[in-house]
Amino acid sequence: MAILAVFIPVLMLGVVLALGRYEDFLLPGDQDPVNVEPAGTRPISSRGAAGTPAPSP
Template sequence: MALLAVLTPLVMLGVVLALGRYEELLLPSADDTEEAGIGRELPTL
């Protein structure tokens, strides 16, 4: 029982961190899209 009490918070922390990483991959932030648009512009000569 003590082992379950120790492992449960660690497993829950891992799940929360994994979901955060998944969200970052699935939904890029608005700052990333604006910077990507600026980076694509090439100077014309």
């Protein structure tokens, strides 16, 4: 029983690592991370978020 308690987690770790490698093989990521825009950024426009602001009195 003690042998199973040692080998089952080790085998499960091997399976998880193997699946991770298999996923990287099937779904390769972007090879050029330098030109990737960070998530959550918005493009900068010449107009504000609400368009042209009203003139101040």
